[in-house]
Amino acid sequence: MKSIRNIAIIAHVDHGKTTLVDKMLLAGQLFKDHEKPGDLIMDSNDLERERGITILSKNVSILYKDVKINIIDTPGHADFGGEVERVLNMADGVLLLVDAFEGPMPQTRFVLQKALGLGLKPIVVINKVDKQNCRPDEVHEEVFDLMFNLDASEEQLDFVTVYGSAKNGWMSEDLNNPSDNIEPLLDAIIKYIPEPEYKKGTPQMQITSLDYSAYVGRIAIGRVFRGELEEGQTVALAKRNGSIVRTKIKELNVFSGLGRTPVRKVSCGEICALVGIDNFEIGDTITDIDNPDPLDPISIDEPTMSMTFTINNSPFFGKEGKYVTSRHIHDRLILELDKNLALRVETSNEADSWTVYGRGVLHLSVLIETMRREGYELQVGQPKVIIKTIAGEKNEPVEELTVDVPEEFSGKVIELVTRKKGEMLVMERKGDRLHLEFNIPSRGIIGLRNQILTATTGEAVMTHRFIEYQPWKGPIDKRLAGSLIAMETGTAIAYALDKLQDRGKFFVAPQTEVYMGQVVGEHTKEGDVVVNITKSKKLTNMRASGSDDKVKLAPPIVFSLEEALEYIKDDEYVEVTPKSIRLRKILLNEHDRKRASKKE
Template identity: 70%
Template sequence: LKPVVVINKVDKPNCRPDEVQEMVLDLMFSLDATEEQLDFPTIYGSAKQGWFSTDWRKPTDNITALLDAIIEYIPEPQYLEGTPQMLITSLDYSPYVGRIAVGRVHRGELKEGMDVALCKKDGSVAKQRIKELDVFEGMGRAKVQSVGSGDICALIGIENFEIGDTIADVVEPEALPRIAIDEPTMSMLFTINDSPFFGKDGKYVTSRHIADRLTRELDKNLALRVERGDTDDAWTVYGRGVLHLSVLIETMRREGYELQVGQPQVIIKEIDGQKCEPVELLTINLPEEYASKIIDMVTRRKGEMVSMTTQNDRIHIEFHIPSRGIIGLRTNVLTASAGEAIMAHRFLEYQPWKGDIDRRTNGSLIAMEAGTAYAYAIDKLQDRGRFFIFPQEEVYAGQVVGENAKDNDIVVNVTKSKKLTNMRASGADDKARIVPPVIFSLEEALEYIKEDEYVEVTPHHLRLRKIILDETERKRANR
């Protein structure tokens, strides 16, 4: 289809809309667009000022030009007559009505109170009744009496369904081709926050709160699995990758939960007596000058290049790489390519174990005692490595406050202040010159920690810590 390009005018004196249009044409040409695709209508406008027009030199006071272009150039949806068919592609959950089936009506019409057939994965057909029909409007849903072909809707009253099941005619049920849900490839330990700062930030901090929240998540997140851990306050959560699990953790912290999570671990299976691990198809699209650097980075993580094609000035590369090799890869790829790389991956299959992969080799700088971190102490310790904390930040014993330049862990005292006397100094005191600390995002923190470390997650803070906070106990456990 020909695109309708909407150019939102940037309020800069050196950037004219016609120059932006030339940039769009250059971009589409670099993506191998045909002559027909390059011939498209253009609408100019300013979102800030609230207008659209077919001529950027003639601003208007409304967005009618944009709405007219949608009607004129975008083809109307095709309505398919016949018996009703809808593929369930997503689900929602309500504490009042339970699970809600969401999908797009492929054919026919669905009505409130209508009897339908639910075509399941095993080939069985179950008779169901639609109690309520909702369509999506803005950020919410609106109740309707009927929906037709092409409408995206939510069905309330359907029971025991799965993603990929088909809602069909009760007399002549006809199932649509199923969609598959990738199985979990990675697990992570969730546990309650038992650090000295427990309960300072969060609203929900007990094991009962976390268990109830994970149970509710299972109702609408089908790619997730949860198992009770060795203790009553720990759970093993299985997901599709670090990003999938970090979205859940970020959602929980924004809701007011406090918890701790361990290092991500891939799920290992034994197939025909052989140790196997999940392998993913990784695709990276990036400028040509960065290709060799990225290929070396991926192959060091046991990645195997299967194809490389050139698209004008960009390279499209495909790899088969173990799931554990992707942990921490995205950040490194973006850094090495100056943010130009586009990276995506999906589960492929289980293959024999690929061998050990080099992970983080640097040790940790661990706080010796609880208190306030001082710039004076951090300044004197900067030759040990890089820090993750700001001066005047509260820390506790066992918290990871930085990364050691060497491969061993070091306990440091960042709470040591300068001793003041009433004697004048013989020379001027040197000012503390502190390198800005490294601030991790949630996903970066999960990829960074070692096996003996946790990420402490609260609504306002992300902290790295050792699982065993006491230094003597850690030494005994290591022996």
Template identity: 70%
Template sequence: MQKIRNIAIIAHVDHGKTTTVDKILHSCQTFRENHEAGELILDNNDLERERGITIVSKNVAVQYKDVKINLIDTPGHADFGGEVERVLKMADGVLLLCDAFEGAMPQTRFVTQKALSLGLKPIVVVNKVDKENCRPDEVYEQIFDLFFNLGATEEQLEFPVIYGSSKNGWMSTDWQKPTDNFFPLLDTILEHIQPAPYNEGTLQMQITSLDYSSFVGRIAIGRVARGTIKENQPISLVKRDGSVVKSRVKELYTFEGLGKIKVSEVKSGDICAVVGIDGFDIGDTIADFEKPEQLEVISIDEPTMNMLFTINNSPFFGKEGKFVTSQKLRERLYKELEKNLALRVVETEQPDAYLVYGRGILHLSVLIETMRREGYELQVGQPQVIVKQIDGKKCEPIEVLTVDVPGDVSGKVIELVTQRKGELLIMEPKGDLQHLEFEIPARGIIGLRNNILTATGGEAIMAHRFKDYEPWKGTIPGRSAGVLISMEKGQTTAYSIDKLQDRGRFFVDPGVDVYEGQIVGEHIRDNDLVVNLVKGKQLTNMRASGSDDNVRIAPAIKFSLEECMEYIQADEYIEVTPQSIRLRKIYLTENERKVNAKRFVTE
């Protein structure tokens, strides 16, 4: 029996997954006494730290009681499901983390279903039991019901439960008896998770994740399923389509702490990183040189949404970005395909525009935000859901939407969701909140979050997961208000914004450069209005003292990238540059917009 345990950690966004891994690393004294590690060690890119979510799966390994525990941190958001599905292949068990108040959320359900179907043994950790009005016992019951509904085996239903507070650094088998360390959790992992088995035979290893180094190029990461892999060993790479490419392992690494250490061989059951193999993709099998045998190919759920990516052709083109040509855009999108399994890129009739398919708005916005930070300038169109023909019927993706809101505003939420063809399925109290569950077309969710947060004073907690394709639900009303469009290129003035404040709310402050066709605000009516924000005050020599000082302008509304994606309509683009996010009409002059108006009349 090998002294190795492989365990994946799954949880909903913000239930304390990354903090738990931090504390396990500290408990096993992975760091030197004088080493300042900080917090959220695994969320190592800026986007993950800012949003507080895990986007890319990471591997770390710790030593506890002479046993090596490989920990795999997985994303919690359903939009990154492609990342989760393949990573679970490396694990023998899962640690399911739940918030002691919120309980199991829809996206936890999504990942748990994948884990249970692979036959992994679960350990449940009820986290944040130090919070006010937490309900650990109810959450335990809820998770048992969830496992039962997902078709867990009897062995999986006999799961151990640990209670604790990752933030305060303790875990215990009884939530009313806190300890002062994390050892009860680590002991439970050793006791309940099977040691990684050693399978005799010829080499088999599936590539489930990849890393990149500027020195050695792409690095294949996976778990050795059978046999032993050695340094300098000749191997066969079996591609997804069954074709075989001969290659050689140059270097081998296993994980230790937060880093990797070089080794000469890795036996089956352990997770390793392989350097020196060219042209591999995720899902390929590294097999024996003479008798290659392929492992089952990883199947990934289909994308549900697409967006048009095109080069920036606005009047401010090239002012801020380093990469602005269609060739650079194309190279970057195809490079993303190598590691982002759930993404698809399709070329369009226009040479400088690409349709990018993804799992949801967050999935696509993370890609756009990453490109923007790398120095790319681009424009993106309105997100569109993918429609399929099933048995001769037009079908669209349907999502299960859950909203937790204070009871006095639940009526507003139900009204907003039903306007978008949502159907209320469940309405029940949850602590001091109302828990609502709907079935709603994926189209209806685009733009819904903003409206619900506005209607509930920011108190709604929303989550949704993909259910299935169902027949088309009919027309959904879009944005109710029109927009204010700039008439001229120039710098906005406080004088003209002040004079137009009764026409709507503005997205720009005084002294900002705008161009003709740029969307500068929201109109109070449902039609678009062209306004001149560049006009200054006519100076005369007659002047009342102090009359210029009392210009009072409401602060401009600033949208995040996701909010922009939910806000725009079919005839609008978001212009994304390293320093700015602007909204604009596709056709900048009023004349062009009138000529092409019929193109954008949707159902």
């Protein structure tokens, strides 16, 4: 039985967490011929690499000085809180990674609060100390204040701090005495993170994660809290609803390096993967068949946003996607429920439509983006916040919004946020930037990022996290500009776009195929306008002066998926296919839209 340390890594987006894990893997000499160092191995799926964020938690392990260190990489975004809460149950300690210039950020706070609540021992790693303008001593004080505010215990407040640069591959407990490798951090983990205590008795293991293999089906991953598990053993699966199911472990694996190794037996404190367990859910307990003793199920924060998912019924349906029917989409959403804890799916009253609940626009857009890459076509409605009635009063989710911005733009940012019912709490200087904190309803955040980035020429850094439900704040300004809607199906012509430029900004380029009812641009005024962008120039055999002038078009606005979801109005859908993102009216025919608005 080797000595073990189970450790989770907490960090805000872009503070260097995945880079640090890669360097730890290097130090554990994992790279023989697997993959050249320098690739971000932990961010394994394409979406994570493109966005530079961690979405799914992952397990790897390294062997250092005969101690096995199980490393659990956690997401930094509050939208993926469902991932965070379950993986922290597997750890005995956490590495809190903070940027030496930015200091602790809101989403560091979110995961840290969960970790401290579970009584985990922290080691603070102040990264990027080679950056210009960095302020490691002040950041150290900020981390202490943050932990104190989060009700950390005396023992947790007596934390060890390691300074360094993950990118350049060094760490040291003394800021003024840099080393040339990452080993001081690994030594600190072995010295200060407690070893899991060995508990004798009947086996107890909580399933906190799952994997899927085409060969063996679903694989249950979790930590053994008591006793031992053996290959071929008959065990009880204690489910969330209190029922006990008899099942058998066909195969046992432990994590070694980036892969898994089959073993005969796993002892208390180890993180392992079980093959052969059927119909389990995350939070279920594997326990003794004769004396079942289940652990408390994992509690997950409730969803705060909902969206309507529906099949693609536009004129262009089925041209680009492989899976387009309601059965395909339904099966895919049900499959996602298995591993995405914070997600809920309800079949809607309308035909071929589902209401999907999640933790925020990012959480839901990652699901949509994953589906479109797998070949699905679907349509998605406007994100809506979930309203609760508490003590007879209408309540809505409220978030803490943090914006770091150059001083000259601060007035614009404050104006934009207060217009969306935000209340300013903090305004302080950090270097040459201002740090602003607000409380704002979740409704107000939808579409706000675009406005703030436009107003600050892309300089603002904006993050938000859910706090609580508070009484309804009243109506909020919505997008005032109307939509430019295509009059008929056809190909967009440069001549027509040129003649309509004074009407607004366009989302389509010349030669793009459009259909009747598609939203092709933004009107300069309120109210929707139907325009004909498929009209070509009528040619005559007469030449007139000026008739052959070159067309000069402004480039079209291209939306990312999140921007499109935040942009649409409640009578519009985003049509998502593997190759395109289009905006459209729910009712494509103008007469139908007029009839519906009269009814309203």
